[in-house]
Amino acid sequence: MTTASGNDCRLGPYKGPDSYEIRDALLFRGREQEAHDLVSLVLSSRLSLLHASSGAGKTSLLNARLQPGLTSLGWLPIRVRLGFRPVEAIKVETLKRVFACPALEARAVERARDQLGLADDAHLGDLLRKYRDLPISDDRKRKVLEPLPSPVQEFGNIATFFCAWLQETIDDTMFADYLQAVLPESRESKGRIGSDTTLNAFVKSLTSRDADESYHTLLAKVSVPAIPLAPFFDNLFSVCADHLPKLSLVLILDQFEEIFTRFTDSGPPPLHAPEEVLRRRREQPDWRLRLHFFEEFEEIYRGGGSDEQGSGSILPIRYLISLRDDYVAKLDPLRRFVCELDRSAYHLDMLGRNEAAVAIREPADQYRYGYSDELFQRILDELTREGRFVEPAHLQMVCDKLWRESGRELSRRAHAEGTDIGKMQMGELDRLQGTQGIFDSVLTDFLSDALNSDAEREEAIELLEPLITCSYTRNIVERGSLVHALLKDAALRGRILEKLEQARIIHVETRNDRYFVEITHEFLIPAILKRMRDLRSDPLHAQQSIAILGMSRLEGQDLTGRASDMLSEREFHALHEGRESFLWVDWCIEVMLRSAIGVGGGAEAVRYWADRFETECSVLPINELRKRMKDPAQRGSRLNLDELGLLLASDQKTSDAMEPRPVWSDEELDLILRSIIVRADEAREADVIHWTFRHGDTYA
Secondary structure: OOOOOOOOOOOOOOOOOOOOOHHHHHHOOOOHHHHHHHHHHHHHOOEEEEEEOOOOOHHHHHHHHHHHHHHHOOOEEEEEEOOOOHHHHHHHHHHHHHOOOHHHHHHHHHHHHHHHOOOOOOEHHHHHHHHHHOOOOOOHHHHOOOOEEOOOHHHOEEOOHHHHHHOOOOOHHHHHHHHHOOOOHHHHHHOOOOOOOEHHHHHHHHOOHHHHHHHHHHHHHHOOOOOOHHHHHHHHHHHOOOOOOOOOEEEEEEOOOHHHHHOOOOOOOOOOOOHHHHHHHHHOOOOHHHHHHHHHHHHHHHOOOEOOOOOEOOOOEEEEEEEEHHHHHHOHHHHOOOOOOHHHEEEOOOEEHHHHHHHHHHHHHHOOEEEOHHHHHHHHHHHEEOOOEEOHHHHHHHHHHHHHHHHHHHHHHHHHHOOOOEEEOHHHHHHOOHHHHHHHHHHHHHHHHHOOOHHHHHHHHHHHHHHEOOOOOEOOEEHHHHHOOOOOOHHHHHHHHHHHHHOOOEEEEEEOOEEEEEEOOHHHHHHHHHHHHHHHOOHHHHHHHHHHHHHHOOOOOOOOOOOOOOOOHHHHHHHHHOHHHOOOOHHHHHHHHHHHHHOOOOHHHHHHHHHHHHHHOOOOHHHHHHHHHOOHHHOOOOOOHHHHHHHHHHHHHHHHOOOOOOOOOHHHHHHHHHHHHOOOOOOHHHHHHHHHHHHHHHHO
16 A cells, blocks of 8 residues: 655646636636536436637536536536547447446546555545545645546446545435446345445445446347437347446537537538548548437437337436527537527526636735735736636636746645635746747647757647638648648648647638638737747748748749749748758749749759759659750741750759760750850850850761
8 A cells, every 4th residue: 555645736726728627627717607517407407508719618517517417416427528429429428428437446446545554454534534625736636536447448438436435416315326327236235335334345345246247247138239319219228237237427518519510411522522522532431420319319308219119208307508608509400309508598698797807816815925905906907808807718827827936835825834825925926927928828838848959849830820810810720731841741730730739829620621720819919929929930930931922922833934933032032041941842842943044043053953853853844855956847946044044954963973974866956056046144155165066976
């Protein structure tokens, strides 16, 4: 047995960019009225709707208030993300939540025993009292509640019933009922689980072979493959009738907008569509899964399965759908069979100033530190929008940063010395340059901690730049256009986008068969703009950005015979100087070669791009040009500067490599010499002499 660890307050009183979980319930403040209203709505309506704008904190409210509240009233909440297999997701989440896994419950007990420093012969009641005595600021208060990985792989992590019992959202009787439902029949004759049960005996009963076999046998009875939702739930309640006769469920379908963004019909791909488009179409989920889901959902809502007379029976299930405001209008498939849907809707607003004040102060109080009145008022004022509301995400970002910068040390001192609550002063926020400075630090910390080089940091800023409109608001951009940018490393850009998403700086969602990217919060925009200005202050980077735009205008165009409208001299030299940092495709190499000739890039540059063109490009236009030069119709004509430069560069490159020069026909030499004579530059005289001798050698 390990000894109890001291509290180092690694888990702070705020969540930063993360949502609150069930284990964070004691620190979730400011939403008491909304939680009460939502619980009442769920219990008074068979199907309820929770909607809010992005960032209002729907998921945090569901996790930290609604689920514990429903559990304490005897309901079993099951929160589901529908994902790419909506029907299967509901079944899996139901099975993992209804049936207690004995081995997992035993591991949760052992973890709590070790964390709290109890002996094997201690009782469950001792463990509960020890847990109650922990201050909220003690990390162990939440660590012992963390979900554990299930032995059933598809179940993922599971929050155990033991943890709900520790949080006292279920009592001894309910805890025993959930365990007895999966333990062998012989367990019932040995008495019910209670506070006087020793930890050793309890763990031993949960880790027996009989307990494991009983659990998996029970799962096998309910998890019939390919069964629709209605018979699945009929079978579930039938199996649970003996040991869980009062089982009542609340299905919480969170982030329900995904049913509309993921399952859409994009129609047939366009003719001659690129492979990337075809690949996305192949990977896109079948839109008919959305229709199939609504059909099955309607069946369980209307009454589930049927009895022998064919009449449905109402299942003991409540339903709550949570989604963003802008998708409420798409719920007509539900309105068709849930007439009272709009009457059973609850709109979650942002925090009011009073609620925000509670959300700032009370978690800090639990950690024995606080804010001076002047600092508190400034935080509240700077976070308030339109004079009346505060975004929860903004509040969490600011308070979490202040906690990490100085709150943790104040809390540590208060606990170590037994002193009164220490107050954080205004100077701390000044040092961080106010709340906007804290918002800016989200990007700064990401760039310094998550990325490995200046090149990657520049790439990240370039990825974020298109996500801001010309009026400095959030823009939505298709992910593929960000990843597959001209001359850029698509694999690197994809990895950076994944890191940006993990850091909650961007949000990615599916629409039709494509992924779209958006900055998560408006407060990130000033920091991104500042980084963009810093990049543009580098003359080379600015010139390269302009040059890439110039290059992009030439994509898909016929480059034959063009020189004057290639890249400008400045654009060419900017790209040529940074050539090793770009990924070149064949048509861009051709543009660089033609531009080197057209703008007088110098013999070295022409040779460099001629060599790359010959070795890397799939089509060599010099052969086509020579074929055209031999055409009798070309007699008396001249080559343009672009074509002449290409031929001269090819001839010179073989000479530099000490290879035999190309053999030119009389017609070709006539055309080359005629074109050189009319050329107006300093090298004309030398080239005329050289090619006159070459012409003479051929005649000789």
